Amino acid sequence: MSQADRLQTDCSKCAALCCVMLAFDKGEDFAFDKNPCEPCPNLSGHSCAIHHKLNQEGFSGCVAYDCLGAGNRVIEEVFPGQTWRTEPRLTPLMMEAFSAMREVHKRIDLLRAAETLQLTEHDDRMRRDFLNHLEQHRWSVPELDEFEVGLALEIDIFFHGISRL
Numbered sequence: 001m002s003q004a005d006r007l008q009t010d011c012s013k014c015a016a017l018c019c020v021m022l023a024f025d026k027g028e029d030f031a032f033d034k035n036p037c038e039p040c041p042n043l044s045g046h047s048c049a050i051h052h053k054l055n056q057e058g059f060s061g062c063v064a065y066d067c068l069g070a071g072n073r074v075i076e077e078v079f080p081g082q083t084w085r086t087e088p089r090l091t092p093l094m095m096e097a098f099s100a101m102r103e104v105h106k107r108i109d110l111l112r113a114a115e116t117l118q119l120t121e122h123d124d125r126m127r128r129d130f131l132n133h134l135e136q137h138r139w140s141v142p143e144l145d146e147f148e149v150g151l152a153l154e155i156d157i158f159f160h161g162i163s164r165l
Helices: 017-021 060-064 070-078 088-116 121-136 141-147 151-162
Strands: none
Touching: 017 070, 017 088, 070 088, 088 121, 088 141, 088 151, 121 151, 141 151
């Protein structure tokens, strides 16, 4: 996957991770309540049975949601050839990996956006190093488990430091 593609969502390469993991409350954006880690009743296999009419059915929140490619990356890279449907025991691991990969991809998005800032040479090199690592690294479940208390924290501290410029 090329660098430009990392944040490109491709639902055809996912296993409907967002349709399982995410919770939502009945309201303006969703027609009913759904608990976290519970497959959406509109799922048919790994596809949404009402995808072509989400807005009409009261699911504008689904239309607006974008995982920034985290779902397809988890399925392609972390669990190649496996899904929660065919291997239900993997469901909790896949949901945790999806959550963590969303955080990885949020940081990629922020690091890309920071390219427009007037950074010192040192800060820009750090930004590029973080970005290259996040985009090029092939993630495993244990690495994703540690991401938020390790590298994500380092990146957040980096952003805090450059915000003082």
